[in-house]
Amino acid sequence: MEAIVKKRIKQVIKGDQDAFGEIVEIYKNSVYQLCFRMLGNRQEAEDIAQETFLRAYVNIKSFNQDLKFSTWLFRIATNLCIDRLRKKKPDYYLDAEVAGTEGLTMYSQIPSDTPLPEKELESMELQETVQKEILKLPEKYRSAIVLKYIEDLSLNEISEILDLPLGTVKTRIHRGREALRQQLRYV
Amino acid sequence: MCPEHIIELMHQYLDEEIAPEEEQVLREHLQNCKECEVIFNELKKTEAFVKSISNMQAPADFTANVLACLPKEKKRVLAVR
Numbered sequence: 001m002e003a004i005v006k007k008r009i010k011q012v013i014k015g016d017q018d019a020f021g022e023i024v025e026i027y028k029n030s031v032y033q034l035c036f037r038m039l040g041n042r043q044e045a046e047d048i049a050q051e052t053f054l055r056a057y058v059n060i061k062s063f064n065q066d067l068k069f070s071t072w073l074f075r076i077a078t079n080l081c082i083d084r085l086r087k088k089k090p091d092y093y094l095d096a097e098v099a100g101t102e103g104l105t106m107y108s109q110i111p112s113d114t115p116l117p118e119k120e121l122e123s124m125e126l127q128e129t130v131q132k133e134i135l136k137l138p139e140k141y142r143s144a145i146v147l148k149y150i151e152d153l154s155l156n157e158i159s160e161i162l163d164l165p166l167g168t169v170k171t172r173i174h175r176g177r178e179a180l181r182q183q184l185r186y187v
Numbered sequence: 188m189c190p191e192h193i194i195e196l197m198h199q200y201l202d203e204e205i206a207p208e209e210e211q212v213l214r215e216h217l218q219n220c221k222e223c224e225v226i227f228n229e230l231k232k233t234e235a236f237v238k239s240i241s242n243m244q245a246p247a248d249f250t251a252n253v254l255a256c257l258p259k260e261k262k263r264v265l266a267v268r
Binding site: 017020021024025028029031032033036037046049051053054057058126127130131134145149150151152170173175177178180181183184185187 | 195198201202204219226229230232233234236237238239240241243244245246249250252253254256257258
C-alpha cells in the first residue's frame with residue numbers, strides 16, 4: 001500500500017491530478033471518519049476532510065517521503081479538526097479537565113455488568129450514544145481516543161501524528177478511556 | 188478503594204504494554220477484588236463500544252469534489268502532458 005502511494009506521490013509532484021485522485025480514494029473513508037468522530041457533524045466532516053486533501057495536495061512537495069503518508073495526512077486532518085473546534089467552542093471548554101483518576105473512587109456501588117447482546121451493540125442508538133460521549137471529551141483526549149480506537153493506530157503512530165511524546169499519548173488515552181467508562185458503564 | 192497502581196496496570200493491559208509479571212499481579216488482584224473486576228470489565232466494554240462505531244464511508248462524490256477544487260494551474264500542466 002505504502003509503495004503504491006509513494007509512486008502516486010511522485011506522479012502528483014509531476015502534475016498528475018489523476019494520481020492524486022487515487023490517493024484520495026485510498027484514504028477518503030479513514031480521513032472522513034476521523035473528521036466526523038472529532039466534529040460530530042457530517043457536513044463539517046466533509047468540509048474538513050476535503051480541506052485535508054487540498055492541503056496535502058498543495059504541500060505535497062514538503063512531504064518527507066521517508067515517512068508514512070497516512071501519518072502526515074492524519075496530522076493535517078487532526079490539526080484542521082482542532083482548529084475548527086477552537087473556532088466554535090468557548091475557551092473555558094478547552095481547558096476543562098475530565099475527572100481523571102478522582103472519578104475512580106465512585107465505583108463502589110456499581111452493579112455487576114452483563115455483556116450486551118451483539119445486535120444491541122450494533123444498534124444505531126448505541127452508536128449515537130458512543131459518538132455523543134466521544135464528543136464530550138476535551139479535544140486532546142478525543143483526538144487520541146479516535147486515532148486509537150476508530151483508526152486503529154499504534155501508540156507510536158499516534159505520538160507521531162499528534163507530535164507528542166509517547167508518555168503524553170498514553171496519559172491522554174488512559175484519561176479518555178476512563179472518562180468514557182464512567183459515561184458508558186450503565187449503557 | 189482500589190489501589191491506583193492496579194488501575195494503571197489495567198490501562199497497560201489494554202494498551203497491550205503490560206509485562207508478564209505485572210499481568211500476573213493484575214490477575215491475582217482481580218480474583219480477590221470485586222470492585223477492580225467491575226472496573227476492568229467496564230473498561231473492556233467501553234473499548235468494545237468505541238471500536239464498534241468505526242465504519243464510516245465518505246460521501247459518494249467525495250473524490251470528484253476534491254479533484255474539482257484542486258488549484259487550476261496544475262490542471263493546465265496536466266492538459267499539456
